[in-house]
Amino acid sequence: MIDLKELTQAISDLNEEKAFQILQEFVAQHPSQEDVRKIIAACQQGMIFVGEMFDSDDYFVADLIFAGELMSRAVEILKPVIYRTNTKNIGTIVLGTVEGDMHDIGKNIFKCMAEAAGFAVHDLGVDVEPQKFVLKVKEVEPQIVAMSAVLTVAQRAMKNTVEALKKAGLRDKVKIIIGGNHITEYSCERIGADAFTTTASEGVSICEKWVLGASLHFAAPACLNKDGKSLQSL
Ligand code: B12
Structure with a gap:
């Protein structure tokens, strides 16, 4: 079972290693689309905290850049479970x-x-x-x-x-x-x-x-x- 709060915390702390470990465990569990939606929301919340820390001068532009790279790689990790391989063009x-x-x-x-x-x-x-x-x-x-x-x-x-x-x-x-x-x-x-x-x-x-x-x-x-x-x- 994935702890969503732990993931949000890892992202807002810019703890790449921890965040990727949680995401890899998640992907290995063959999650449902509902769980994928929840994990993306948890990542998004982590990034909102990053933004708040940037606002309060606890993080700087370099941290925003790092957060952006972290999140882009997180999306790459999640891609296999986001894709449902629907070949029908709607x-x-x-x-x-x-x-x-x-x-x-x-x-x-x-x-x-x-x-x-x-x-x-x-x-x-x-x-x-x-x-x-x-x-x-x-x-x-x-x-x-x-x-x-x-x-x-x-x-x-x-x-x-x-x-x-x-x-x-x-x-x-x-x-x-x-x-x-x-x-x-x-x-x-x-x-x-x-x-x-x-x-x-x-x-x-x-x-x-x-x-x-x-x-x-x-x-x-x-x-x-x-x-x-x-x-x-x-
Ligand atoms: C990472 C980041 C960056 C990275 C972006 C890297 C990248 N490749 O995108 C970098 C370092 C480049 C950056 C630069 C800047 N940033 Co910035 N950034 C962020 C941060 C921390 C996270 C954004 C993010 O990726 N969130 C995670 C994703 C998953 O969430 P999301 O973008 O909201 O997307 C979700 C939904 O909104 C929705 N969605 C988004 N788009 C679309 C489109 C459609 C069609 C649909 C249906 C849904 C949808 O779906 C997504 C998933 O559910 C935010 C903080 C925040 N609160 O968002 C600040 C933030 C957006 N940045 C901010 C600022 C001020 C800047 C800079 C001006 C900083 C500076 N002084 O240089 C520059 C501006 C550069 C520019 N011209 O765009 C402010 C904006 C304030 C405002 N209200 O305008 C924020 C809010 C930080 C803050 N609190 O001050 N940033």
Whole structure:
């Protein structure tokens, strides 16, 4: 049995050896998708603590970089259990971290899970300017555009991307989902997306509902506005 708190602690302590040992034990247990969801949430919580320690000057940029590398390797360890080897193509997603934002770990987890669910994902990478989204949407005609941002200021780039899609006459041809740790219902409305989430697994469920024709209803939490100060600058 994996101790999720121990994993969160190991990540927030930047204890790579301990974190990888726990993750390797986890993978060896052939876990269920529900357990995979829980382990990703535990990693995400560890990274939130890292961010808080950066905020309080207990960690520095070098620690953020180390944490990013640690988490990227953690995702590599988890990949075999994230993939469900679904070969059926259920839809197409154009994905990217928006302009100004270099964070890609959450995006990569979403990509992995979406591919596992049967989506063809066109990943544009990080710091993706609005026009690049527009060109890719024209080229591959996806059902869904998925944008990631963890920097609050990058939510403006999400809004710019929606505007660029509108200008190109593409907005009504796609559903737009936005994800990232600081995304709220309020930011979703301001940006003009169709859905938002703070977890990759919920994001994939929303995309599955869209393409599989189920009613577009998902549990959107009430606007928490947990970062209201920054959102006002949108
Ligand atoms: C690691 C890290 C970095 C690494 C990133 C490495 C990488 N390859 O991504 C590096 C060192 C590069 C970095 C740089 C910076 N960072 Co940084 N970083 C982090 C940290 C600690 C962890 C982020 C992370 O990987 N979390 C783990 C993943 C799994 O979680 P996630 O990203 O939230 O993703 C999950 C969901 O949000 C969701 N999701 C994410 N994207 C998407 C997309 C879709 C479509 C869907 C459906 C779901 C989804 O699914 C994921 C899994 O469930 C966060 C702290 C935090 N609270 O997030 C700070 C944090 C994001 N960084 C911060 C800052 C300030 C910076 C810098 C400005 C620091 C500096 N002074 O240089 C630079 C900015 C660089 C830039 N232009 O982007 C701040 C942002 C504050 C804010 N509110 O804007 C944070 C919050 C730290 C803090 N508390 O101050 N950072």
